[in-house]
Amino acid sequence: MKKWIRAVLAGTIILALILFGIFAAQSTQKSTKPEQNPEEQNTSVSENSTSDENTAENSTDDPDIIVKDNVKVITNEMKSEDQPTEVSDNSLTFEKDPGYQTGDVLVAGEISAAPSGFIRKVVQKEKTNQGYRVETEPATLLDVFEKAHIIKQFRLTEDGASETGNNSAYTIKRLSEDESEEETEEENSDYDYSVSINVEEEPVQFSGEAGWGCWLELQIDIEDGEVQCGIAVRSKAGIALECGANSEKEFEKEKTVYERKLPNIEFNAGIVPIVITNHLEAVVGAAGSLEGGIHSSYGATADSTLGFQYDSRTGKVEEVKEGNLNSDGLEWSTVEVNGRLEAYIAIRPSAKLYDSAGLNLSGGAVGKAEGQAKVSMKDDLGGYAGSLELSISPRIKGKAVVDIPVIDKKMQETDLFDRTFDPIWSKHWESSADWQKDMEWTETGEQGDIYVTRYGEVNQCDSTAFQFEIPKGWEIQTEEVGGSMDAVRENVVLTNDRGVTVSFWYCQGALGGYSRDMLKAQVSQADTSNFVPGYPWGTDRDCSDLGEFMVARVHITGEMMAGIDDDYVPVDSTLFAVIPTSRLGEIEFAGQAGDVDEFSFDYPTPVAFIAEAPDGTFTEKEEEQVIRILKSFKVAELD
Secondary structure (H helix, E strand, O other), X not given: OHHHHHHHHHHHHHHHHHHHHHHHXXXXXXXXXXXXXXXXXXXXXXXXXXXXXXXHHOOOOOOOOEEOOOEEEEOOOOOHHHOOOEEOOOEEXXXXXXXXXXXXXXXXXXEOOEXXXXXXXXXXXXXXXXEEEEEEEEOOHHHHEXXXXXXXXXXXXXXXXXXXXXXXXXXXXXXXXXXXXXXXXXXXXXXXXXXXXXXXXXXXXXXXXXXXXXXXXXXXXXXXXXXXXXXXXXXXXXXXXXXXXXXXXXXXXXXXXXXXXXXXXXXXXOOEEEEEXXXXXXXXXXXXXXXXXXXXXXXXXXXXXXXEEEEOOOOEEEEEXXXXXXXXXXXXXXXXXXXXXXXXXXXXXXXXXXXXXXXXXXXXXXXXXXXEEEEOOOHHHOOEEEEEEEEEEEEEEEEEEEOOOOOOOOOOOEEEEEEEOOOOEEEEEEOOOOHHHHHHOOOOOOOOEEEEOOHHHHHOOOOOOEEEEEOOOOEEEEXXXXXXXXXXXXXEEEEOXXXXXXXXXXXXXXXXXXXXXXXXXXXXXXXXXXXXXXXXXXXXXXXXXXXXXXXEXXXXXXXXXXXXXXXXXXXXXXXXXXXXXXXXXXXXXXXXXXXXXXXXXXXXXXXXXXXXXXXXXXXXXXXXXXXXXXXXXXXXXXX
């Protein structure tokens, strides 16, 4: 028992000695530290605290983001006295000294003095009566980040933007090409925007509706002093557009049916606020040249990704352009029309970093109807006579905008695309193979006539008879038949109410005559001809060596009076004639017998078929009619 008590006492003494030694060592360390007075001690703590704060300010847990040490951020969460009271193009004004140094890079998020944010570099600072003025110059993302890897996609709505779960390590370009066919529930929901259309812009009226959704895609990669930046907008839309136009002249009209500045997008890359401004509008428009009126309507759905990809290593801006358009076709109606109508609808989003550099887009569909048609009561025509070309095509336009170079100083404003693509739907409609005659049919059966020349019939000889059409609205002004000894054996002249004439001449030989008037003209083909040369009746001569015939447009460009003028005096007049295609090109001739000798052909004696206008010019409708008459000229088909 006594031994056990002695052992316990010995252990207690040893433990006490150990504790005493530890306490003595700690006391010795404290006594060797230099003493500081309270003021010095407080200053040191303040300096250490500020240093730690600056280190923490530009540090981030994200290994993909490294912010440069001279970057300072300004946010709306800061005290108002630490935010600028005024922001101009090249300066900031503060109530008190903000403490910035020359060379500091300032990045602002959405603040009251600059709702779109900015990136600026400090040039100098000075005290003024209004406070402190900080002069700045533009800065770029390369001035802000040592390293950055940012991939974002936002769904844009009228109430704001929400980040989607589609962010990945793709560039914008690959994101548009490799997008999964499976859509998220978020993307497949109803359109975020819709508009009912009921507007008028003389001479056009629009009606219909449209709905669409938009997703903004942003990619920024910065490393080793180089930047790659891509911005694109993905759009999905459904449209139904009706357009009516009634005009007697060419027109081009456009009307905005939706416009809104969308809420800004702001997010942080490390400690740096990134601000994206967004604007969205929808427009309808029409262009054309009509005689009469037409109404067209079509529906379509579209899905597209449009944007750009910039790479500072090359200094180039590449387009991002993917999409598709689907439609069941274009419907139309008219009382009577001749001409062209294009009607379109387009969605136009824009997105810019700090409202300074980004993207302006326009994407939509255009429906086109061109030709002539009118209501017809003829039983087998289905209500209309005529011929129309119908189509629906995608149309896009895009531009990389650089108001202030916040992405890279080398980046230039670039037109990305401006194109109307080949139709995704087209149709050629005609009432029948002989639709031109369908156009002339009336409820009483009255339509144009076929005229057959009469020289052989009147003179009871075997002479070739020719035939040609007389359209409704044209009259026979002259109908003269001579004999075999007459210089002009037959002359028939058609005319309209303005005095435009189409003349048939059958002559014994060249009319000849003296003229000092020389003319220079350019001969081109206006249309093909139905006239096929062969053996003239009552002869064994083969006139097929005349070759192929055409309806020629003869544009007279110069006139010269021999002995008076040294050179051709410019003139501008036009006539049409049925002549061989071998006459194509520039010609010079004397106007000795009007235009008959120059634009006749031997069959076997001279024959001419010519259209002329009193002032040397034809209206569009007159030109169509005279070409049609001349084209119909051929050897008569007699029973």
